[in-house]
Amino acid sequence: MKKRMLAIVLTAAAMLTMAACGQGTPSGSPSGASENGKGNADSDVTVVKWFASRPVDGEIDLTMREIAEQYGKEKGGKWKIEVETTADRPSYLQKLKTLIAGGQMPDIIDIDADPYCQELVDAGYLVDVKKFLQDEGLYDRFYPTALRYQEFTDGSMYTLPLEYHVEMIWYNKDIFKENGVEVPKTMDEWLDVCRNLKDNGITPISVDGIDRWPVQRYIAMMPFRMTGNEYIINLRDGKASMGDETGRQAVEFLQEIGQYFNEGFGATDYATAQSMFLDGKSAMYYIGDWEQAAMLEAYNAGKVDYFYLPTAEGAKTGANEFCVNSGIGMAFNTQTFDAKTKDFIKYVIENYGKIYAGRMQMSPIKTELPGDIQFTDLYLRIREDMEKTGENFLKPWDTYLDVDTNTVMQDNMLLLAAGDMTVDDFIKIVDDAIASNVK
Incomplete structure (x- = not known):
């Protein structure tokens, strides 16, 4: 019922999607397994689709592509990620709403913990990220403030931070x-x-x-x-x-x-x-x-x-x-968050910190700085400041x-x-x- 209510709100966007794609997918229905490559009988390659709202060739984009490429190689070429980026936030949100209303929700999306995100949560579209991290023993790998920033006021959390x-x-x-x-x-x-x-x-x-x-x-x-x-x-x-x-x-x-x-x-x-x-x-x-x-x-x-x-x-x-702040977070489609996607996210958490920090960025994941990189005094000073911040932000x-x-x-x-x-x-x-x- 909640999914249908959300679909009604976005009916016009859904009609545009179906007209453009020539599909009759019911508004608000989850994306099909054959569309994201999982369970597709014609292919044994797992394809994860990420609809992103970050600068192309920005530090996060480069880090995630490097990790995805490395992960794909370790999986013998049987896994890959497809990234579609719309960096302009208003345009991104408009397209995201259209995709979701047309039953085309990607496997991974970028979204803030804002009122629209809450609508998606209420409709059952998004994975409980806090529960996932806790179940996998990964919650304490992150800086507490980086995770708290992603929370709704009730303490629930459906987005994963990639910056700090x-x-x-x-x-x-x-x-x-x-x-x-x-x-x-x-x-x-x-x-x-x-x-x-x-x-x-x-x-x-x-x-x-x-x-x-x-x-x-x-x-x-x-x-x-x-x-x-x-x-x-x-x-x-x-x-x-x-x-x-x-x-x-x-x-x-x-x-x-x-x-x-x-x-x-x-x-x-x-x-x-x-x-x-x-x-x-x-x-x-x-x-x-x-x-x-x-x-x-x-x-x-x-x-x-x-x-x-x-x-x-x-x-x-x-x-x-x-x-x-820890910026816009990653959220995951409940319909396609299977064992393979979970494995990739765990791989990201294991490898992200050092690669991202190596680009002179502050990682939300606790990590020792790579010893083969000369960090600037400015970077080290700001990093020390962040270690001393209080509980409120x-x-x-x-x-x-x-x-x-x-x-x-x-x-x-x-x-x-x-x-x-x-x-x-x-x-x-x-x-x-x-x-x-x-x-």
Whole structure:
């Protein structure tokens, strides 16, 4: 019944799929064994299909392809993985919904632990990853925070992490020194630093507004300091308002710090925001450790450094608690998660850490660093930081909110940060969206 309910929601997408494929597969039915190569009488090769949403030739993509190739060779060529990648997330999700509605769900998909993922879980589509890891004795192989990030608020987990990150504020050391400002320890001090820099004709912060999520990090900062993730969970569930004390504080903080973003930030893309910072055209830039390679030359030259999210008076979370995430996870089709697929995933967990770390990336799987690779001082420093993070971590708001509410928030927060919307108007728009979409 649950699968049929999900199929009804996606009827239009299903009709498009069937028309395009010329198939009459019932909407919402599981993908057939002959489609993924398992149990196919015409072939003795096991083919696993992974529909991915990660950069082609990115570190995860390269690592997984290397492991899959190695695994296939060990299986005598009787196993292979087919990867289809759509890196643009909105396009990926649209296609994923179409595939699932048309009974064409791949063996492996990429998905966040968000409301749509919960729909798939409720409909019985996804494997209980926590149970799988525990049953196989693999749960403790991962860093606890990397797994907790993948959990729903009830503690269940249906996605497997392939990455592990901390997010920080990078800053230009020369600009700070020349303008007599120091690394801020509190949120108020951070705003003071921004104010002093702007008064001296410096652009304090460069921001990628086109992708929205970098701006959304800022509105989440004060609520995280004061409540952990409690506020956003209550907001999502309709138990809190953006007009509550914590919500209003968040909105006012974004409006205030927004005046220190680069001019035209709403039309600034990822590469431009980063280039502004590295070219010395802005003093600070918020981004995660995944960009350490881009920062390395300037860091080694003593030009840039980083600090983590400042604290706040009366905060519930500590200085060693900030945005730590393990990114989009892998989820598995319950209909095709057979012994061969399980064996491959166990093989991934056994081999992933060293290969991924060898590409100067932080692995969610505990592993000793390969001794034949010279790791940078920056990498080792960040890795040490990650070992010292606290139990709380800022989980991005777009993983909590339904897609409609999130779109409303992301579109209007650009106006708020640019000074083109009032605090009260923003509060009302978001509250109205939540009221319309809360379940």
